[in-house]
Amino acid sequence: MRWQGRGGSGNIEDRRGMGGGGGMAAGGGIGAVVIGLIYFLLTGDPSGVQVPAAGGAGDRSAQSAPVDPATDSLGQFVSTVLRDTEITWGEIFRQQGETYQEPRLVLFQQRVESACGSASTAVGPFYCPGDQKVYIDLAFYDQMRRQLGAPGDFAQAYVIAHEVGHHIQTLTGVSQQVNAASQRVGEAERNRLSVMQELQADCYAGVWAHHAEARQPWLEPGDIEEALTAASAIGDDTLQRKAQGHVQPESFTHGTSAQRMRWFRRGFDTGNVDQCNTLEATSL
8 A cells, every 4th residue: 555645634542551551361462362353353242352441540541652653654554544534434424415423543552441341452453332433452463464364554454444334334323223123133133233234344444445546546456455355364254263163154243254355345346335235235
């Protein structure tokens, strides 16, 4: 991606180094991160890997952590990608006669407090509808490369765009609709609704990529393949094979690798949010 030299977002909360404590949760280290990540991606529930908040109120501050901006290339990258999602979704909402409410993105290390509870690095990136913020420990990108086989800057951008996709679902009422429906059905149907919601967020990530490239080309050869590789690496079937050696389709909550790649590609190829209506799709 040719991202250098573009403007960054003003909606970054840098909490790195603030209230993170002295280490990972029990059983910490890379293995714990991967196990927790797989749990989160399979369940969509950050509460399953919660850890106690350090020091109580420390994480509520939006102050910048002592990170040198001159050497914080990854932080600058995240800020740039977030800014581009703001431009893209702002224009899409304007075309529909609406105003886009931009989310904030929180950078943290090891653990963080959100309106959705306390979570550790092991949950991976997540979106909290309670405070309309995206949360990410940038160490996750190293895990993508080394543990999930999904390297590349556009794969990293896809992660942010997917979480912003969940923000779009909150603004449009899809998340509320899914949550309400989930209260009235059994586990199998709840999982199916979750898959639909996650695949729509993948499609929205593709819509963003389509419009970002059309507005000011920045993709390089292989970038789309990086995103597709990342989508494949976090498919339920792929993660279950890694975690337990077999697949349980009835427990899928995010979609298979093939589905995740297909819906991202659909959003990228069409650039049309109407093509992302997974809730009424005849086939996923």
